[in-house]
Amino acid sequence: MSNNVTLPEQQGPEAGTAATREPLLAVENMKMHFPIYGGFPIKRKVGAVRAVDGVDFQVFPGESLGLVGESGCGKSTTGRMVTRLLEPTAGKITYSGRDITHAKRRELAPIRSxxxxxxxxxxxxxxxxxxxxxxxxxxxxxxxxNPPGGREKKVRELLELVGLNPEHYNRFPHEFSGGQRQRIGVARALALEPKLIVADEPVSALDVSIQAQVVNLLQKVQDELGIAFLFIAHDLAIVRHFSHRVAVMYLGKIVEVADRESLYTRPRHPYTHALLSAVPEVDLDTEHKERIRLAGDVPSPISPPSGCRFRTRCWKAQDKCATDEPPLVQISGNKEGHLTACHFPEAPSIEARVEDVVMDPALAALEKDHTEG
Structure with missing residues (x-):
């Protein structure tokens, strides 16, 4: 993959004047295969769960890359490899120009913060x-x-930054609601003034009204501090609100990646179309989109389909899809930087209305407030 792409100069989700930057994080052909052992009395490796099976993406300073897909597609495993909580089976992870793929604990210490x-x-x-x-x-x-003024002063400042009372310093987690606990988690992540935060579905366990508050908080933090995010989620509405670019993942592979506007208005991969069609609509006056219902179940990551992994559920699959794996490339009619892995992509004239992709009225109100602000 190329190390230079066009990105907005300003921080936050809204696009500005184009500028070329070097990536803060670059992932190349990263894989995570969990071995399966069987046999008695001597156990031996009989297979592997291919949780992540060759992904490529980049995160640039100050931007947010949304990583979306169905449950079990490998999103969280990808995030844990980026933070080196898991060591990849294969591939390369480069952070600030330094290869950290197999770095040891002592080598990782300087960049953990x-x-x-x-x-x-x-x-x-x-x-x-x-x-x-x-x-x-x-x-x-x-x-x-040891920050100026001491650690306690820094903690109280962080509590105030995330919208909590500094007097909560001596309280215990059970005294807080779910949304407040997640704010504490955000404050902990900010304590070392990081350059990159991996947010692993940070609002999926919260009520929708609280989701809006936490997403708004993360956006405020990004705008003020210029922190880059790898934002992992399965909620397309939240990803649309928060991310500059979006990568769509299916069964351990990235099948489409594009800037937010291009992906939500001109999706090219059939799987992306199916995900967008499943998002409920809030505006009752809007003409309803036709729901795309995928046939069959998600294949097992132990023995994924040959060729295109989505072919067993795809309505456009042909013989070529079973023999040749489609590369993640820019195809005819795509905007620059819009990459798709499909032999028979959807026509660019088929568009999804961006305003339809709103999961809940609370998030719709959040989007309206952000736009007016």
Whole structure:
């Protein structure tokens, strides 16, 4: 993949004047195969779960890349490899020009503070036996960081930044709601002033009204601090609101990647069309889109289909799809940087209305407030 793409100069989701940048994070042909062992009395490897099977993407300074797809497609595994909580089976991960694919613990120490993670479940990701102050302060203690004014002052500033009362410093996680706990998780991720945050479905466990608050908070943090995000989610409405670019993942592969406007208005891969057609519409006066119902079940990652992995559920599949795996490339009619992995892509004239892709009135109101602001 090329290391230069066109991106907006300004921070946040809205596009501005084009500029060329070097990637903060670059992933090339990254794979994660979990071995399966069987046999008795001597166990041996009999197969592997191909959770991630060769993905390529880049995240640039100050941008948000949304990673979407059905449950089980490998999104969270991808995020954990980027943060090196998991070591890839194959491929290459480059951060700030440095190869960290198989870096050892001591080699990773200098960059641990620059790559942080927001976990999916705000209830299990916080230690119930520690106070909020201790939870947020721990990363600074582990990395030997002593900010001006002391760690406690820094923690109280972070609590205020994420919309919590600084007096909550001595409270325990069980005293907070789900949305407040996720804000604590955001504050912990910001404690070391990272350059990249991997947000692993950070709002999926929250009520919709709280989702809007947390997404708004993350956008505020990105706008003010210029932090890059790998934003993992299955909610297309939230991804649309937050991300500059979007990558669509299916069964361990990225099948389409484009800037937000291009992907939501001119999707080319049949799987992307199916995902967008499944999003409920809020505006009752809008003509309803035809729902695309996929046939069959998602194939097993232990033995994925040959050729195109989506072919077993695709209404456009032909013989070629079973023998040749389609490359992720720019095809005729695509906007620059809009990549699709399909032998028979949808016609560019078939468009999805961006305003239809809203999951809930609370998110619609959030989008309206952001636009007017």
């Amino acid at each position: 620059e790559i942080q993670m927001i976990f999916q479940d705000p209830y299990s990701s916080l230690n119930p036996r520690q106070t909020v102050g201790t939870i947020i302060k721990s990363p600074m203690e582990i990395n030997g960081i």
